[in-house]
Amino acid sequence: MDTNQLMESLASFKQDVPTELGVLEVRRSSVDELLRRLRKLLKSGGEACDKAFDRGQWTTYEDRTLVRLPQGAFAVVYHASGGVKLSAGLAPMENLFKEPESRAVLMQRAEGFVKDMGLQDSLGRAESLTFERLWQIKAAAADRSGKVIDAVLCRAVGAFRHHIDGIPVLGPASVALKIAGDGSLDALSMLMRAPAGEVLEMAKLLHPERVARQMTQRVAERFAQAKGGIKVECRDGLRFGYLSLPKRKQQRLLAPVYMATFDVTHEQERQGFVLALPATEKSYLPLEAPGAESVVADTSKLSARRCC
Amino acid sequence: MASFGIDAIRYFNHARAAGVSTADDLTYTFNRGNGFDGKLRGSGHSRSFYWANTDCWETDVRDADQGGDDRSYVDNVDLFWIETHGNHTSDGQARMLFDTPQTGWRTFSGNWQLGENWNAEWVMAYSCKTVDRGNVAGLWNIFAGLHIYCGAWDNMYDGITTDECGEDVADNLVHGHTVSEAWHDGVSDWAVDNHPITVCVGDAATWNNGSIRWDRSFLNRDHLWGHGNVDPDLPPNRQACILWRWTEG
Numbered sequence: 001m002d003t004n005q006l007m008e009s010l011a012s013f014k015q016d017v018p019t020e021l022g023v024l025e026v027r028r029s030s031v032d033e034l035l036r037r038l039r040k041l042l043k044s045g046g047e048a049c050d051k052a053f054d055r056g057q058w059t060t061y062e063d064r065t066l067v068r069l070p071q072g073a074f075a076v077v078y079h080a081s082g083g084v085k086l087s088a089g090l091a092p093m094e095n096l097f098k099e100p101e102s103r104a105v106l107m108q109r110a111e112g113f114v115k116d117m118g119l120q121d122s123l124g125r126a127e128s129l130t131f132e133r134l135w136q137i138k139a140a141a142a143d144r145s146g147k148v149i150d151a152v153l154c155r156a157v158g159a160f161r162h163h164i165d166g167i168p169v170l171g172p173a174s175v176a177l178k179i180a181g182d183g184s185l186d187a188l189s190m191l192m193r194a195p196a197g198e199v200l201e202m203a204k205l206l207h208p209e210r211v212a213r214q215m216t217q218r219v220a221e222r223f224a225q226a227k228g229g230i231k232v233e234c235r236d237g238l239r240f241g242y243l244s245l246p247k248r249k250q251q252r253l254l255a256p257v258y259m260a261t262f263d264v265t266h267e268q269e270r271q272g273f274v275l276a277l278p279a280t281e282k283s284y285l286p287l288e289a290p291g292a293e294s295v296v297a298d299t300s301k302l303s304a305r306r307c308c
Numbered sequence: 309m310a311s312f313g314i315d316a317i318r319y320f321n322h323a324r325a326a327g328v329s330t331a332d333d334l335t336y337t338f339n340r341g342n343g344f345d346g347k348l349r350g351s352g353h354s355r356s357f358y359w360a361n362t363d364c365w366e367t368d369v370r371d372a373d374q375g376g377d378d379r380s381y382v383d384n385v386d387l388f389w390i391e392t393h394g395n396h397t398s399d400g401q402a403r404m405l406f407d408t409p410q411t412g413w414r415t416f417s418g419n420w421q422l423g424e425n426w427n428a429e430w431v432m433a434y435s436c437k438t439v440d441r442g443n444v445a446g447l448w449n450i451f452a453g454l455h456i457y458c459g460a461w462d463n464m465y466d467g468i469t470t471d472e473c474g475e476d477v478a479d480n481l482v483h484g485h486t487v488s489e490a491w492h493d494g495v496s497d498w499a500v501d502n503h504p505i506t507v508c509v510g511d512a513a514t515w516n517n518g519s520i521r522w523d524r525s526f527l528n529r530d531h532l533w534g535h536g537n538v539d540p541d542l543p544p545n546r547q548a549c550i551l552w553r554w555t556e557g
Binding site (some may be wrong): 300 | 318339414445462466468483485501550
């Protein structure tokens, strides 16, 4: 493993990092408020999907509210975060693109939905939503003789990033819009944790090079026992921003972090992992949660077989 | 309703100690496995097995005709979720690592034959690069009645933003998504660069002389039992094409 090269990729950091940044309290919303927002979203979502979403069967569970809508469509709001998913209920291989579309056209369409659905309307004055990445879902096939047909574009997904005071809120895409071949909306996911307004404290930020060193050391420790040659790459380098945890998690604070994604090539296996470290001396978020163990009590397959 | 099974491996200390692989432990294997398990059982589906770490064996998926025990495990359930390290061989076989040599350290999909007079409809592998997008047909032999293989054509990431993928896939299945869409959407947060792919086989009418009838494919039609249509099995003698759908960014 070439630690120098890894350090170089991490240190080739281009974002501007201020010397200090506010740690923000996340705005908390009651379930009633989340449901009100969902009703509003269903109205604009129905127009974007070209369907009527004014009737639905609402079921509230402990962690989420599910709305079953006509024609197989559904929406879910997660109570812990306010994260929302909306699906128009299209089958995945219906309504395909007839011709390949340019990235520019697909990005434009995604941006059009953000505007038309008013997804930026709920943002505060210091918040913004910017286009981040275009994903494409494609399909192909081959026959027994090995003849392969040209790929078809099934869906385009425009991913957008929420910013607070110009600082990106890292984590899952803040908004992702899945667009079908006829230009209608197939699905939407949205996870934007908004600040309550108050800056809880101003925290001095660690220099990216210091965090790059920490990350390189962590990675080197993980593979210290590896005798064979392994290759570790960090293609996108270090990223800085606030962090929004996944949608099922409660989160009280938005605090600055550094994140990086690593790709490891072993002799026979491949491996990918994400590291996130606090950008401050103090850690405000559970960035290194240890991971769950199996819910199944320790059993032995051998003894299970002996017994049965 | 469906029956399902899980093989989830977080620790690879035995494989490393034996010099079999340098692959590191995973962190959120059981966040995903437990989430998948809990959501499906909470919706009335039945878990047939949930093996963890060294209780996961390569024989669980190897065909009984080739010395495996798939008829007791992977081929005895409708839906199988596996998480471990993976890759593919040069001839397009999926290859996945286990942490105990019972009886091999790795499984090779050339030894699988799923759905063959048994149950298996869908396999979901949260594992890197088990499908070679340049040679998807390298997986053809596994479809002996199996409907869809859900895997990855490049890396799949372990991290705090992908720890809910198991729950997401299961939620999607029980909310009525197709199996293919449940996988693509469930393992994608549209930020981390996961690379899902779903693969199925089709008959001559689906191939349609190369003008594919996508509407007829398992990718378009199959849902989890109890949550929508499930097409009948397609035996090998009626399989005329292999179809795949992938996400790239």
